Amino acid sequence: MTKENPIVRMTGVHKRFGKIQALDGVDLNIYPGSIIGLLGANGAGKSTLLRHIIGLYLPDRGRCTTFGCEAGKLGPEQLARIGYVHQEGELLDWMKAGQLIRYVSTYYPTWNRQLEEKYIADYEISTEARVGSLSPGQRQKLAILLAIGFEPELLILDEPAAALDPVMRANFLDLLLQIIQDENKTIITSSHILSDVEKVIDHVVIMKQGRILLDSGFDELRERFSRVRVSALSGELPGELPFANIVQCRRSNGEAILTVKDCSVEQLRQQAEGLNCRIDIQTLPLEDIYRIVVS
């Protein structure tokens, strides 16, 4: 992954909608080949950030460039390299699904018919059904096909699996895993289903109230947080536990469960010496890390 030429560069981006500061001084670089999980509560600014990347929004202050071009000036050359699944986006409801696919594919010289046919078969998309009569899940599947059919270099997924059932979500994850095999692909996905997201991403960006709280590689992030279960071998646990950087602590029945930050496994074991306790160290799931970061 090159650190030299980010395909998306946001510098000091501010965006306000009336009284709401949707983006508040956002600095973000996205490098080719990265798979980014964009996380945050509702209203954190995730969709606003993503829309700046493709030029649907323009910053009030600051700068946003995509593929070296100002986002507001993106033309067919750049946009033909970007696939976007809008959170609640419109499709052309009056067309049949097949007609819509043919219409959209006409715009892209790199449209992959084999991928299209495979996707239609795997996801059981009815090409004869009117788009307007599809269920939300079917519409989402169709929207995803329209975004990936031309094998874009940059794939932006705004809550792509929100309307999918668990089986379809698993299939969609498999599809993403196939896509990311190609190191030239960059994916930005924003989702509330963190258990799914953590299976595919290698970079995490957490937002809150229009600001980026955290921008880190996923592996580095996971190494920073640990869950330590401390069980007394005999008697009670001491009142004060000798671990540094405790973020959370829960005690019950002679046991303590600690969440510890910025402490390696060796440091934890050293700190636990002389305690007459058993300690189990686990990595935290993304959902728990997210809660700690935003709280």
Add this chain to the structure above:
Amino acid sequence: MSILSVNLKHLYQRRGLWVVYLLFGFVVFIFMKDSLVHPKAGEGDFVGFAVLSFFIGFLAILPQMEVLSTPLSYCLPGHRRVFRRYVFYTAIATSAVCSMLFLRYPDLYGGPLALVVCSAFFAGLTFYMAGVTFVMVGMNAAFIFGLLPLTVLVGERYDLDMLLERIIIGNVFGVVLVGILISIAMWFWLGRPGLVRRYCAVPWMGFMDIFNKEKLMRYTYARTRTVQKRFRKHPRPWVEKWFLGRMERYDYRGPGRFYWGALYCTSALAVSRWQNLPLLALVLTIMFGYIGQAAVFALIMLPAMAAMLRQPPVYSTMLISGGRRRRFTTTLGLAVTDAALLCMGTLVISGLSILLARFMPTFALIGHTLSFRPIDPRVAIAPLLFLPFASTMQLVFHRMPFLLFAALMLPLYVPVFLAIVWRENVELLINPLSVLSLLVVSWGIFLLTLRHICEKWCLVGQRRMH
């Protein structure tokens, strides 16, 4: 606070209705000022109230229809009992106030005057209930856009006001009897079991929903679901093939591909139903030929309405490989195409009317002679003048349907009232210089607005689309 009170509060809580009240008040003032200031008997001055009652009934029921169609309201305890009372309380209040106007009726005193006021009360009640029924049966409040100007024009043309006044004054017991019978029928109709179930979660078109393309599509689909074969809702294969063929002639990055793509999106359904066009042209020609000067107004209004129903490509959230510049050229191209097509359509109607003028009969209706008059071909300039104005308003107020309505409707009603009130001088305003100036100004404003939006604005809203 009682359940009835919180429902009545909707009439002023709904801010969009304030614009309607304002517009409505303006219309009412124009037509009723004579009866208030210098009342004359037998000239229809007093009957504006009947029309008023109809439209008040129409407006008053709108908030309740929205409540009824929302699934949430199905489980609201007590709401079902209140609905009928809401209609009757507002109907009685409206009719009572409006019938007081007849106290100013000249040369009527004592008992006869009281009877006339009573007759007016029940006439008002009848019209009010007609307005309520119109909305509840049609499930579409957007008909008002056609109904209001049509009522004004037809009423003016055929002196329906005088006819109504003669009925109210001269047939008191008949009017009272009809009013009572209709009220009883409505009481039972609005109180029938299953009323709430019938309307729950049924798509309905609110007053402003005509500008909401997604809701319009859902409504149309829901209403025609059982007869889908009759109404084609997707393009025919040959239409698709033709448009995609045109697109493929152009470079992937060139403006031509995007222009034809946008034209496909906006025209494919209409082209697929091309067989309806000759019949539609004939029907419109005959209708316009007989309604006289009102044809000009209709020809101004219809293209503007058609333009407003189309979502401009600028605001599409479906990302295809065209940036802001392509959206600009595509939107501009579509506007020019629409204007040209509408001009051609108007010319066709005008030409047809000239041909038909020799054959169409003259006949009498309600004491008036209706004769077919050819439509002046110069009217074909109307789309060129008014379409950019409508398109500009649509661009600016795209996400604000109330303001869009106000921005578009008010200026378009001005020519109507000028034509009625200042008939003899209107011709002076219409000359080649003024037309050319308006043409340049309207297209210039549209171009500048479109350019500004494409360069500076956010192209999608923050609210949910569905």
